[in-house]
Amino acid sequence: MFKKVLIANRGEIAVRVIRACQELGIKTVAVYSEADEHSLYTTLADECYCIGPPQASKSYLNIERIMTVAEKTGVDAIHPGYGFLSENPKFAKACEDRGIVFIGPPVEAIESMGSKINAKRIMKNAGVPVLPGREDPIEDPNEVIEVAEEIGYPVIIKASAGGGGMGMGVAYNKQELIETIESTKSIAQSAFGDSTVFIEKYLEKPRHIEIQILADKYGNVVHLGDRECSIQRRHQKLIEEAPAPIMTEELRVKMGEAAVKAAKAINYHSAGTVEFLYNNGEFYFLEMNTRVQVEHPITEIITGCDIVKEQIKIAAGEKLSFTQEDVEIRGHAIECRINAEDAVNDFIPSPGKIKHYRSPGGPGIRLDSGVYGGAEIPPYYDSLISKLIAYGRDRNEAIARMKRALSEYMILGVITNIPFHKAVVEEPDFIKGNISTHYIDDHAEYLK
Numbered sequence: 001m002f003k004k005v006l007i008a009n010r011g012e013i014a015v016r017v018i019r020a021c022q023e024l025g026i027k028t029v030a031v032y033s034e035a036d037e038h039s040l041y042t043t044l045a046d047e048c049y050c051i052g053p054p055q056a057s058k059s060y061l062n063i064e065r066i067m068t069v070a071e072k073t074g075v076d077a078i079h080p081g082y083g084f085l086s087e088n089p090k091f092a093k094a095c096e097d098r099g100i101v102f103i104g105p106p107v108e109a110i111e112s113m114g115s116k117i118n119a120k121r122i123m124k125n126a127g128v129p130v131l132p133g134r135e136d137p138i139e140d141p142n143e144v145i146e147v148a149e150e151i152g153y154p155v156i157i158k159a160s161a162g163g164g165g166m167g168m169g170v171a172y173n174k175q176e177l178i179e180t181i182e183s184t185k186s187i188a189q190s191a192f193g194d195s196t197v198f199i200e201k202y203l204e205k206p207r208h209i210e211i212q213i214l215a216d217k218y219g220n221v222v223h224l225g226d227r228e229c230s231i232q233r234r235h236q237k238l239i240e241e242a243p244a245p246i247m248t249e250e251l252r253v254k255m256g257e258a259a260v261k262a263a264k265a266i267n268y269h270s271a272g273t274v275e276f277l278y279n280n281g282e283f284y285f286l287e288m289n290t291r292v293q294v295e296h297p298i299t300e301i302i303t304g305c306d307i308v309k310e311q312i313k314i315a316a317g318e319k320l321s322f323t324q325e326d327v328e329i330r331g332h333a334i335e336c337r338i339n340a341e342d343a344v345n346d347f348i349p350s351p352g353k354i355k356h357y358r359s360p361g362g363p364g365i366r367l368d369s370g371v372y373g374g375a376e377i378p379p380y381y382d383s384l385i386s387k388l389i390a391y392g393r394d395r396n397e398a399i400a401r402m403k404r405a406l407s408e409y410m411i412l413g414v415i416t417n418i419p420f421h422k423a424v425v426e427e428p429d430f431i432k433g434n435i436s437t438h439y440i441d442d443h444a445e446y447l448k
């Protein structure tokens with residue numbers, strides 16, 4: 001097992017990884033920018049080093065500075081968390097070149113899943129259901145018009161180097177298709193330096209259901225069930241839950257098998273998530289995320305599995321200590337992402353100093369927080385303050401506990417989206433489980 005690990009991240013996920021390391025008896029090294037000098041995670045780590053000014057490009061995205069600290073402190077491994085360098089193959093490679101274990105998947109897996117066209121082609125060949133369309137780059141618009149007519153409008157044009165909703169355009173007819181190809185190509189070129197785009201059938205109101213995977217370095221792959229992540233705004237998830245309200249035992253087995261097949265197809269190891277679109281009974285591969293995700297705690301709570309500890313053990317060369325038969329889903333968990341943003345004012349970020357802070361608690365409540373009373377929320381990074389998770393024996397109990405915890409949670413000094421979350425957990429459609437990726441748009445009036 002590792003003796004010392006560097007956490008190349010900040011905020012609540014840095015706290016989360018430090019906690020997992022402490023439980024495994026591993027020493028921790030934190031890195032921080034000048035904006036995070038007095039943050040919670042730096043006080044919990046055994047050692048901490050400043051790696052630069054607040055701008056992410058000069059700190060949390062600066063591979064050389066992180067490597068310098070890693071080598072100076074003699075760490076055995078680096079955990080990238082999520083975001084920042086977590087899905088950057090160059091970072092994973094830089095670790096390996098220095099004999100430092102990257103706590104994540106093989107470099108090749110990060111690379112292949114980073115190309116959405118490549119990922120789709122691999123999954124289709126592996127027998128994983130994919131949306132109708134083509135898995136090769138669009139060259140000749142006329143040929144694409146034929147494909148669009150074959151699969152039927154509406155169609156969606158997606159950037160292969162995109163992901164998480166960046167670089168997508170929907171076309172409802174031939175005219176729009178030609179325009180959408182051009183506009184998506186130019187966005188892709190300027191955003192990712194790669195104008196490769198592809199076409200697929202557009203689903204009007206799908207649900208976003210994802211499967212959590214754990215795979216060791218010896219070919220053992222298990223899934224830890226499903227999560228519903230449809231309540232998003234501009235591709236930023238706000239509320240996630242496990243299991244998905246529409247999930248049945250039979251569908252979970254089918255989606256779980258597809259996700260395990262996907263992981264095996266790319267010789268995956270570590271924690272990973274296979275994202276699917278679900279549409280009246282059918283599900284289709286969307287993307288594979290080669291990192292631990294923000295919403296991993298809801299899966300931890302209903303399975304009893306510590307995903308971050310499993311990741312560390314896998315990276316250290318241990319075999320999975322359980323099989324698929326051992327995985328049991330019990331109860332229901334909901335996560336609300338608590339952001340320093342003003343939901344009433346178009347969700348604009350609201351950085352600043354937390355003047356008063358009182359955490360919720362009691363039965364079924366878990367709070368993964370990156371802050372404390374008096375902490376500064378900097379404007380340089382995403383606005384996530386903490387994740388409030390409520391567990392119940394069933395979905396109604398989880399909702400009742402979330403409602404209670406949201407009313408207990410007090411954060412004064414910055415504006416948060418707690419009022420938004422309170423409105424959602426009382427909204428009739430949400431309570432009935434009638435949610436899709438258009439939930440927020442469809443309930444904008446109610447959620448004001």
Ligand SMILES: Nc1ncc2cc(-c3cccc4ccccc34)c(N3CC[C@@H](N)C3)nc2n1
Binds near residue numbers: 286
């Ligand atoms: N063929 C087809 N049909 C409908 C889709 C709808 C979305 C989508 C669009 C808007 C919000 C979403 C929220 C969760 C999941 C997907 C979405 C979508 N996304 C959004 C982010 C990226 N993961 C892909 N791809 C789609 N692809």
Ligand SMILES: [Ca+2]
Binds near residue numbers: 163
């Ligand atoms: Ca993704």
